Amino acid sequence: MTQMQTKQLTQMKQADEIKHIQGRKARNRLFRNIFLASTLVGVIALIVLLADIFVKGIGWLDLDFLTGNSSRIPEKNGIWPALVGTLWLMMITAPLTFIIGVATAIYLEEYARDNWFSRFVRMNISNLAGVPSIVYGLLGLTVFVRIFYFGNSILSGALTLTLLVLPILIVAAQEAIRAVPATQRQASYALGANKWQTVVKVVLPSALPGILTGAILSLSRAVGETAPIIAIGAVAFTRAIPDGLRDSFTALPVQIYSWAGMSNRDFEHVASAGIIVLLVVLLSMNAVAIFLRNKYQKR
Amino acid sequence: MKVTVKEHGLDLKKPKKLLSSDRIMPLVLALFAGISILTTIGIVIILLTESAGFFREVPLLDFITGTKWTPLFGGSQQSFGVLPLIAGTLMITVIASLVALPIGLFSGIYLSEYAPAKVRSVLKPVLEILAGIPTIVYGFFALTFVTPLLQQIIPNMSIFNALSAGIVVGIMIIPMISSMSEDAMSAVPRSIRDAAYALGATRLEVALKVVVPAALSGIVASFVLGLSRAIGETMIVAMASGGLANLTWNPLESMQTLTAYIVMVTNGDTSHGSVEYYTIYAVGLVLFIMTMIMNLLAGYIKKRFREEYR
Numbered sequence: 001m002t003q004m005q006t007k008q009l010t011q012m013k014q015a016d017e018i019k020h021i022q023g024r025k026a027r028n029r030l031f032r033n034i035f036l037a038s039t040l041v042g043v044i045a046l047i048v049l050l051a052d053i054f055v056k057g058i059g060w061l062d063l064d065f066l067t068g069n070s071s072r073i074p075e076k077n078g079i080w081p082a083l084v085g086t087l088w089l090m091m092i093t094a095p096l097t098f099i100i101g102v103a104t105a106i107y108l109e110e111y112a113r114d115n116w117f118s119r120f121v122r123m124n125i126s127n128l129a130g131v132p133s134i135v136y137g138l139l140g141l142t143v144f145v146r147i148f149y150f151g152n153s154i155l156s157g158a159l160t161l162t163l164l165v166l167p168i169l170i171v172a173a174q175e176a177i178r179a180v181p182a183t184q185r186q187a188s189y190a191l192g193a194n195k196w197q198t199v200v201k202v203v204l205p206s207a208l209p210g211i212l213t214g215a216i217l218s219l220s221r222a223v224g225e226t227a228p229i230i231a232i233g234a235v236a237f238t239r240a241i242p243d244g245l246r247d248s249f250t251a252l253p254v255q256i257y258s259w260a261g262m263s264n265r266d267f268e269h270v271a272s273a274g275i276i277v278l279l280v281v282l283l284s285m286n287a288v289a290i291f292l293r294n295k296y297q298k299r
Numbered sequence: 300m301k302v303t304v305k306e307h308g309l310d311l312k313k314p315k316k317l318l319s320s321d322r323i324m325p326l327v328l329a330l331f332a333g334i335s336i337l338t339t340i341g342i343v344i345i346l347l348t349e350s351a352g353f354f355r356e357v358p359l360l361d362f363i364t365g366t367k368w369t370p371l372f373g374g375s376q377q378s379f380g381v382l383p384l385i386a387g388t389l390m391i392t393v394i395a396s397l398v399a400l401p402i403g404l405f406s407g408i409y410l411s412e413y414a415p416a417k418v419r420s421v422l423k424p425v426l427e428i429l430a431g432i433p434t435i436v437y438g439f440f441a442l443t444f445v446t447p448l449l450q451q452i453i454p455n456m457s458i459f460n461a462l463s464a465g466i467v468v469g470i471m472i473i474p475m476i477s478s479m480s481e482d483a484m485s486a487v488p489r490s491i492r493d494a495a496y497a498l499g500a501t502r503l504e505v506a507l508k509v510v511v512p513a514a515l516s517g518i519v520a521s522f523v524l525g526l527s528r529a530i531g532e533t534m535i536v537a538m539a540s541g542g543l544a545n546l547t548w549n550p551l552e553s554m555q556t557l558t559a560y561i562v563m564v565t566n567g568d569t570s571h572g573s574v575e576y577y578t579i580y581a582v583g584l585v586l587f588i589m590t591m592i593m594n595l596l597a598g599y600i601k602k603r604f605r606e607e608y609r
Contacts, residue, residue, distance in 0.1 A: 024501050024503075024504070025501060027501070027503055028501040028502050028503040028504075031503045032409075032413050032502070032503070034405060035405045035406065035408050035409035035412075035413055036409055036413070038401070038402045038405030038406045038409065039405070039406035039409045039410065039414075039422055039477075041402050041406070041470075041473070042402070042406060042425070042426050042429050042470070042473050042474060042477070043422065043425050043426075043429075045429065045470045045473075046425060046428060046429045046432075048444070049432070049436070049437075049440050049444075052440065052443075052444045053436070053439070053440070056443070099331070100331050100334055103327070103328050103331035103332070104328070104331050104332040104334070104335065106328055107325070107328035107329055107331065107332040108332065111324075111325045111328060111329070112329075112332075117329070118332075120336065121332045121333075121335060121336060124335050124336050124338075124339050125335050126594075126598070127339065127591070127594055127595075128335060128338060128339060130524065130527055130531075130590060130591075130593075130594035131342065131531075131587065131590065131591075132530070132531025132532075132533065132558060132586060132587075132590055133531070133533060134531070134533045134558050134561050134562065134583070134586070135342060135346075135531075135583055135586060135587050136342075137561070137565065138342075138345065138346070138561065138579065138580065138583045139338070139341055139342050139345060141565065142345040142349060143341055143345065146571075163334075163338050166334070166335065166338075167335070170335070194319070194320065194321050195320075195321050195324075196320035196321055196324045197320070199324075217431075220431065221431075223433075224431075224432075224433025224434070224435065224436075225433070226433065226434065226435045226533075226534045227434075227533040227534055227537075227558070227561075227562055230562055230565060230566050231561065231562070231565040232565075233565070253433060253435045253534075256435055256436075256439065257435055257438075257534070257538070260435075260438070260439050260442065260443075260538060261538070268443055271439060272439075275435075275436050275439060278433065278435075278436070279432075279436070282431065282433070286431070
């Protein structure tokens, strides 16, 4: 083999190598674009969904719609009873979820020793988070509606929703409490505070932004839940505004469901207008959560 | 204040009060914590006792192996085979996972391995919004947007069909799979990635040959939880897939799921106490068992196959 030949050979080898590297780089670029496109599927789906509903519903959304009753005639429909029903549900679900959820989180994070009870509670909470919402509906229907004789009432609905969203708040509150530095607790102990005083005056105030964010997230889940509320017997068409815990009721998602099921195509627009109202309610709740988080974090 | 002086020095311990907040509060809090246990027990007990009423009338074997589900029909037409409902549920789950597993995993890889910080800070909240949209809205979207769109491509598709419901259920669980698998991948230590980069690997090679294998337990767990969500999803299928319990391989036809059946019966006027009424508990029991198995499986995979890095 002459020197020329060896040189040629190494050059060819190098060219192969470069080709190989370029190929790998090209594959990297190709897949980056595929991964990016996959991520954009979610974004595009969201935009299309919102645009579709906005276009269908915005023309039907006016003051009469907000303050009117439901009706068999598409043009005369209103969402007022459903709005009031949802408000009633939230007024009961919110404090109940908050008290039970925060108490459970404090117990698990601050008091529980590693015994069978606390392990069981922890396992329970993660399993409950995975139970389908319609199963909670069956629980509410059997226990609250029939065994406790609460009937198809606001009370039954609110209690069912409370059990449903409780795991979300517990997990969020646990994380917020865990994030409070141990040094703060020790400082409190050093000043002579006992455990409960430390929890109430040091740990909770410091964990509050996180807990509030979790509370609002769990509540917004409750606002949008449909299946369990249908299961416990919320009525689709009602003109009556509920004025007590034992009254029958309708709620935003149930009202939307019944509009969407009407055969008259005009109801598609009514349902879209209803969805816009529902999304605005949810969006403003989330805005409050972000506002609270920012406000308390600055201190 | 009383300070007792002992032989070996001061004893500053306060005498314990009988009723101190440190004694009462743990008990009170434990009671609240017990509510979650009561919920689980309540669910299990009502599903078992109420469906017992159903299984007194209908033999368990007929229920599990029957291929016709027509409990609301009268007389000899009435049949209690749950297989069509299970088939509907599985059909929706399969379609949804065909959509959500690849897209969710790929967007998880993008967010964890590729996305610049700025792009991430935009994409993450968008996916969170997508996750926060109520399922009733998705159901409406499936019925009034996706189905008409698909009907232009496949003209003989019926208005209520498993395909568009399944696709939209898939879209719904994308954010969940994406964020959970991203979390799993982000937990892989930087040093391992750096080692691969130092050997000259491209980003793609690092992602597919290093990060994904290391995070596999978390990724698979996110898949299983996503499937469990699809099985339990109710409103999308109730609205878009129709009310006909249909044992078929054709996703273009209407199919009813376990969840949609329960909504149909509780939304109707079936009288309490009849066999038809107790079907919802038997169906609920099947649903509960299916999702419970998936959730336990996800937890097991996460624990058993976790790669630990120190």
